[in-house]
Amino acid sequence: MILSRRNVIKSGATLVGAGMVGAPLTAQPAKLDSNGRIISTEFDIQDAAIKEIAQAGVDSAISHGASYSDARITFTKHIYTGGSNPNLLESMEIGIRSLVDGYWGFASSPIWHLDEAARLGVSATDQAKANVVDGPREMSLSKTTGDKNGHWIMPVKDDPFKTHYDEIKDLMGGLIEFCHNLKYFSNSFNGVTFEKQYRVFVSSEGHYQTQIFNRTQAVLHLGFMHSNQIDGGRFKVDQYTSSPGGIEVIRDKPMRKYIQEEYDILIESWKLPLKPIDVGRYNTIIDQHGMAKIASPTIGFATEIDRAMGFEANASGTSYVTDPVSMLGTLKIGAPNINIYADRSYEYGMATVGWDDEGVKPISTHLIKNGILNDMQTTREGADWIKDYYNTAGKPIESKGYALSQTAMSAPMSHTPNLFIEPNPDGAKNMDELRKKLDKGIEMKQPEVSLDFQQSTGFARGQAFEIKDGKRVARLSNAGVIFRGSEIWGNINEFGGKEMELQVDCNQSKGEPKQDSFHTVRAVPAVVRDVTFVDITRKA
């Protein structure tokens, strides 16, 4: 017998005590109507039955000996499409975390059921207890800020999960068709993933928070062939980017205009001579894309409290902030004109939340203040690790809301949030103005950036142009940059103005097993002194 969803929960709830089981709760799987179209399904994450399951996990953990426990429930839907073969992925998860004598245990599974939640609560607590081999240890969880109860929705205008796939296909196909009609078009990559995630958080401290996330991860790369069949270059369409929302993230922007503009710039650049890079140091304009990709690891990853404390030493690496307590307030990251903020409440950020994965309302954090390390990204456990600094500085010891688990299947950890590079209030309003600041130098466009495992030394490569008297005069082949983060941030002559701010999506993988996350960096271009250029194909 298949019970209705609502009855299932109720029967499960009442039968648990008698040692009987009902069927698990399912998240109303996707269905088709008689015309073969996906039926729009509404899913009520605020359903009391779901809370009941999460609470059962927490209660089970506490009654089994945990001093603190929290539960996450997630229902995640993805539609991935490269424009041709679509892919729908749905998954449900429940994870219970338990704290016993200062040690964490965690258990997760795909089954939403009171019995299963209770089993996970016991299992998580047993895992934690197993770690108390050498006696208890001190652990203090900082207080949470904001409402313990509430519901938050990341706004969406055109929900892709309620839209006929033909509309999505036409939208993406139309853009590619437009690109095909550009004279020198050679290839494209048009990948879009629509994500909807429902989340529930319940804790033994009385939290009950529900959230709905609507995100679109979009990337459009276009390649063009020069008339003589030589690779003519490629670019990523900056405005075709990841953002909260649904189909409107792509549809409501004048993408054809953006593509045409970039295309025209590319064709114009073909008229420039192609020169090999002359290895050396140059004053350099790094565009918004490049500054975002540099800020993400050198500031974002580096100021994650767990990374700085060595918790990622065996995985994705540590940080040059090796001793946060003594370095906070003193470590010079860069020039005095550098201010960088972290904020998970920003409306248009990929890392934006109503509450983080420990029930904390995000607090905007001034990470780099006038070029000095000013704060770290804290979690409830991590805030206590630097309490000596906070006490000395007269700052509250608190999590600022940086905990994240990709789904309830994984335990939360600190992940890089949305970052903001403060623009120059009197800065250039466009690239032409910025180029005029350079008599001689190089302009780097859309570089890919990779950092070492301490977020200090990096490597970047992308399109490079020689600048003379404020104008592009040549394309440079095989140009790459080797840098220290401190050199880039320390040698910034000036940032572009607010008019040049651009939203760039960045990602991160950390943990064992790895968890992936996305964040947004709002960046402006910068003029940087003495950047070291190398020929990337040259071996020793």
Next chain:
Amino acid sequence: MNKSQNLSVKLLSESDGKRIVDSALKHMAPDAFVEISVMSFWSSASRWARNKATMTSDHRDVVVSVTRDPNLGSFGHASTNQIDEESIKGVAGIADYYARTSQQLGEPPTGYSPRQYALNTGPVWSDKTYNRNPKENAGLVSMLTKESVKRDFISAGYLESYAGSVTVFSRDRWGFESIRFGKLTQAQCSATVRTKNGTASGWAGESSYEIDHLNELDIASKALEKCKASLDPVRIEPGRYTTILEPGASAPMFQILVSSLGRYAPENSTRGDGGPYRLGFDQALQRYRSKLGLKIVDERISISHDPFDPRIGTLAYPGVEKINYIDKGILTTLTNDGYHASNELVEDRMSVLRESFRVESGSTSMEEMISSTKMGLLVTKLSSLEKIDSSSMLFTGLTRDGLWLIQNGAISKAVRNFRFTESPLFIFNNLNQIGESVPVFNPVISRHILVRQSHNAIASISAPAVKINDFSFTSTVDAI
């Protein structure tokens, strides 16, 4: 309703898998290509850092995945981690819907060759790994960190027991049906030991299907010894050095070599430069030719994939039969994706499963490699690899967690880390010596996420230490 729907089980059995497949088939028309996979996973993991356990966890998950291709060439795919009737019906319907509405990739294929099915009967299964108690792991973590505590170092690490099962049903265009079941276990352990001031770091790791084959205490001890040996590293000039890559360092270079072994790019004129395995344009055939049959690396290098080989171990999956990629230096196999295979009337070898492989052993011990080196470097691990040029397979990356200078047949001092710029094609043609192949710690796959997007749940590698002539280090880096 069966019990497994109410309380999760560690793994779905063969009969569970068949029941779910039958359930999905009820909701699909009996026409052309269908593939249904039912995967289940369990892992028990312990992480530690700063000499203390940070998290011990138990995960279970399921992925039911349906791929439909009724029109031959326009795939639809859907997956869920729920095994109730409604969810199965949902993914079956959605996969069919997407297949019908998706764009045709090109002309309908001229024919499918029946896929080859491997049946994993258990050489990569260990009851001990599967029945590992988290208490045993936790107790072990305490022992693994004890020496670091005593000597005032800090240790971080990861210890995991993992098991997976898969049931795969497939029906080709001629109605040929097949259903197979496989399962495996995998145990992994690695440790990184650092000084408290972050001036030295050492790493060690191992992997095996059988947890008893891991020597966790030895791993912890090696990481500690490497850290101690890395104290006070000196900065030496970048340049070309005779270089010994330990298995953890050679594995990613072999991985680059293997992950490019697709047939489509080198033989298809529309794909950019055709990649490293393109030979050139054949005027007689009027098409591009690959380097199949030609020697591409040193004759001491042979690389194969075998799902029955317990030294690597992978979930049985359609197309995962034994494949020799490189035999005595000669390129013997380029894999085909399904679409290319169908068009070319060749066998589909599931290109997505290329990342698990075994490099054949040589006979040189690590001690011999070091003692026979007059001047060179010993590398523990590589990190942050990034492609620079696909046709020459040129990569850049960093050394990590242990780099030493060898002088006159002995390790003389620790060295600051380097950035390198090298191609596996170059270094494996400059092979000096090759050692015993061992399973390499490689926890790179986020299984709970990627398995929903790819069939490849595990990337297991067995690789040897190698000594390379003239390895190119291009700059020093600050990171330790």
